[in-house]
Amino acid sequence: MMRRIWTKINSANNNIWRIGFTTIAFVTSLRLVGSLRFLEWTVFDTFMRLRPEEPxxxxxxxxxxxxxxxxxxxxxxxxxxxxxxxxxxxxxx
Incomplete structure (x- = not known):
């Protein structure tokens, strides 16, 4: 019984690692190609507008x-x- 539980936990951890690695690789490749540039500039511009006004x-x-x-x-x-x-x-x- 305990062996089956640990086997399920280990297989779930492997899936989490695969999903995490795939997501990181996908986002990194999008950034390298420049596909996220517009989104990054839009978010940066929004944050700059939300700052308090400086004297x-x-x-x-x-x-x-x-x-x-x-x-x-x-x-x-x-x-x-x-x-x-x-x-x-x-x-x-």
């Missing part, structure tokens, strides 16, 4: 340089000393 960091400064700036300075790329002077002027305000 704006005042330490960030975006410096835009356009054609008029380049023509006025008559140098490309704009020298580092000129950009440093601009940033220092902005930080003093």
């Amino acid at each position: 704006i960091d005042e330490r960030i400064l975006i410096v835009g340089i356009n054609e008029n700036d380049i023509n006025r300075i008559k140098a490309y790329p704009i020298p580092d000393k000129d950009i440093t002077a601009l940033l220092n002027r902005h930080l003093r305000k």
